[in-house]
Amino acid sequence: MDKALQDDFPIDWEQDGFVSRREFFKFMTLASGGLAIGSVGLAAWSSALRGERRFEPIRIARLDEVPTGTALGFGYPRPSDLCILVHHKDGTLSAFSRRCTHLSCPVDYQAQTERLFCPCHNGAFSSKDGSVLQGPPPAPLPRVLIENRDGELWAVGVVH
Amino acid sequence: MSERQFYIDPSRCIGCNACVAACAECDTHRGVSMIHLETIQRGDSVQTAPVICMHCDEPACAAVCPADAIKRTPDGVVQSSLKPRCIGCTNCVFACPFGVPKYDAAIDQMMKCDMCYDRTSIGKKPMCATVCPSRALMYGTPEEIAAQRHGTPINEFIFGGRTIRTKVNLMVPQGTKRLEVNPGTMIRKSDLLNQARVR
Numbered sequence: 001m002d003k004a005l006q007d008d009f010p011i012d013w014e015q016d017g018f019v020s021r022r023e024f025f026k027f028m029t030l031a032s033g034g035l036a037i038g039s040v041g042l043a044a045w046s047s048a049l050r051g052e053r054r055f056e057p058i059r060i061a062r063l064d065e066v067p068t069g070t071a072l073g074f075g076y077p078r079p080s081d082l083c084i085l086v087h088h089k090d091g092t093l094s095a096f097s098r099r100c101t102h103l104s105c106p107v108d109y110q111a112q113t114e115r116l117f118c119p120c121h122n123g124a125f126s127s128k129d130g131s132v133l134q135g136p137p138p139a140p141l142p143r144v145l146i147e148n149r150d151g152e153l154w155a156v157g158v159v160h
Numbered sequence: 161m162s163e164r165q166f167y168i169d170p171s172r173c174i175g176c177n178a179c180v181a182a183c184a185e186c187d188t189h190r191g192v193s194m195i196h197l198e199t200i201q202r203g204d205s206v207q208t209a210p211v212i213c214m215h216c217d218e219p220a221c222a223a224v225c226p227a228d229a230i231k232r233t234p235d236g237v238v239q240s241s242l243k244p245r246c247i248g249c250t251n252c253v254f255a256c257p258f259g260v261p262k263y264d265a266a267i268d269q270m271m272k273c274d275m276c277y278d279r280t281s282i283g284k285k286p287m288c289a290t291v292c293p294s295r296a297l298m299y300g301t302p303e304e305i306a307a308q309r310h311g312t313p314i315n316e317f318i319f320g321g322r323t324i325r326t327k328v329n330l331m332v333p334q335g336t337k338r339l340e341v342n343p344g345t346m347i348r349k350s351d352l353l354n355q356a357r358v359r
Binding site: 009011012013014016020021 | 219222223228230231232233234239244
């Protein structure tokens with residue numbers, strides 16, 4: 001018997017990769033069931049990350065180091081997690097993650113219009129509450145909770 | 161003790177059909193008998209011979225199957241065709257030198273003797289060997305055969321110059337090494353009679 005033919009269509013049962021109809025449908029059912037359960041699990045896991053989360057407090061700066069109408073960049077909760085602190089003209093303070101929710105470009109504070117502007121795709125957020133004012137960003141900026149401790153500003157948590 | 165093997169001794173067959181009936185009881189093909197009980201030369205003799213699958217080393221039935229439906233298990237037993245694959249072409253029926261495979265038109269599938277795989281794979285005897293009253297079909301060790309029989313078991317057959325080795329043994333007169341089957345050399349009593357008449 002032709003060797004190539006024998007290799008492709010072996011006579012011995014063990015070398016034959018026979019998959020029965022039942023085995024095939026069993027695999028397909030289990031695989032699609034696993035994918036469905038996995039998607040539900042992923043959705044549950046990502047929604048569990050929503051809301052307020054507290055991290056180790058970090059000192060940002062003294063209040064008098066940030067004049068009104070300016071902003072200061074800092075890292076929270078890790079030094080590499082870019083954030084921005086805004087001292088509004090009315091004297092209030094707010095802080096946000098600096099990563100645009102569209103494609104993670106860092107946003108800049110624009111004092112004239114009181115907004116956080118992303119130069120990559122002309123996205124803009126309100127510097128008061130982080131909500132989307134224009135452009136492609138799909139969600140508001142995560143807000144960083146700050147505390148004024150005797151004239152020193154501390155970051156204490158993040159609200160998604 | 162050696163592994164048990166299958167021995168066919170046609171000279172002992174009395175044509176009782178017990179094996180044919182027992183075969184139909186086998187669970188792998190319930191109700192359908194896979195044994196051919198052949199009459200050798202009905203006009204001249206009452207001799208019969210049971211034909212079961214010889215389970216060749218190079219099964220011709222599997223080699224000619226275009227649907228890749230006939231498989232051999234690791235213990236050397238050639239199985240019936242796989243139902244999802246068999247296309248009922250009967251190539252195997254024509255290819256087998258022993259004439260074993262049977263085409264069942266009702267289910268459009270080839271079925272053949274699988275040495276009662278449900279039984280022999282767990283150490284039991286095949287159905288036919290358990291019922292044969294003259295032990296023309298015997299499932300036992302080579303030692304048992306050597307002690308009880310005068311003949312020699314062979315498992316080498318030559319069909320038209322092609323050597324075929326089988327798992328099942330055939331009992332032949334003592335001293336015979338192999339069986340060579342050539343149509344021209346076959347000697348039948350009727351042929352001899354015809355030759356005598358011509359002369």
